[in-house]
Amino acid sequence: METTAPTLSRKAQIDQTATALFRRRGYAATSMRELAAALGIEAGSIYSHIRSKEEILHRICFRLADEFMAGLRQATADASASAATQLRRAIESHVRVLIHDADASVVFLHEWRHLSEPALSEFLKLRHSYEAAYRELIARGVEAGELQTPDPAFAALTLFASLTWLPNWYRKDGKLGPDQIAERLTDQLLGGLAK
């Protein structure tokens, strides 16, 4: 099981370096020669490991989509938990992914538009279903009286906004951990919260 890891090693290294560059400079403004220089090799050499520049972006975006989706599924797996609890768990999971994979998350959030079809449509479908699940979670919580908010749709928007903005200010050495951030978000945006 450890024997296949070195096989993907260089490719994973390319993904990781590209992720950092895509985040800092943007996908379109990052050239393959820049990426190669950051890796200490020549531009042509990259193509021994990947098929195209967009393939890297594709891999980043869909890997993160998988991580976010998996977190959501896990958070909502326990059907006996209240909607508010499921929501808080989902937010916690989302924040954890954002923090643990910060560079890739930013690429996922902002560079997906440079995907070409049909990957673009597939990506947008995933994103839509993810957001819809959150909206439904909030609606169920409000309906059950576990959450209070004057406008559920508006609360959902504010929630996504805060989650998307998080990588802009989060510092690893800050005083807030994932759980505390998730708690604050839930409290601040959704009034009460039933355990």
Next chain:
Amino acid sequence: METTAPTLSRKAQIDQTATALFRRRGYAATSMRELAAALGIEAGSIYSHIRSKEEILHRICFRLADEFMAGLRQATADASASAATQLRRAIESHVRVLIHDADASVVFLHEWRHLSEPALSEFLKLRHSYEAAYRELIARGVEAGELQTPDPAFAALTLFASLTWLPNWYRKDGKLGPDQIAERLTDQLLGGLAK
């Protein structure tokens, strides 16, 4: 006064078309030939009106910075108003700019990083002072007991997040106007609000 308007007409048209393209495809991914095609002319012709591609971006970013700054100054001009009232007015003004100049706002929010020095540093300084003013406004409101929030710094972050996210969902034909959005933001993010 109307005679100088036609003089700038073509240049303004270039700015406007470029703004829409920069928003949809990103600055780096938008070519001068694309921009020319959208204008119905050849690429070289653009340079009768502008000096460089970056000059367009520069003009967009700093024009919006001016608009946001002017709104903030106006909202805080009345020193006799409470901090909470000044904050609500500032948010209202910000939302109004976002909605009225949606394309340019998105470019302002996301494409500024493609500015080169020294414009980049100048831009960041403006942005920092703008955010600092909001943080101070919130702090003053909390100190005066007009606003309630468990964590003022966190509330400021959530506020900027919601404002930045707004162009992503706002539709002109939606049911919420600028004032209602500003009111909801203030209420949702800052507990009570003294008139």
Next chain:
DNA sequence: TATGGTTCCTAACGTTCGTTAGCAAGGCTG
């Protein structure tokens, strides 16, 4: 009727882009 400003064209410049072909060195596995 001359002049100057605005507008746009064609043609091309030098550079950079993503990508490919062909080859070679090194290491692991049979």
Next chain:
DNA sequence: CAGCCTTGCTAACGAACGTTAGGAACCATA
């Protein structure tokens, strides 16, 4: 030791990039 896989190189391809030069209409004002 043979073969394969990984890794990287040099050199170059065609395309696209931002930008410039030089010229030509058009339209206003003097």
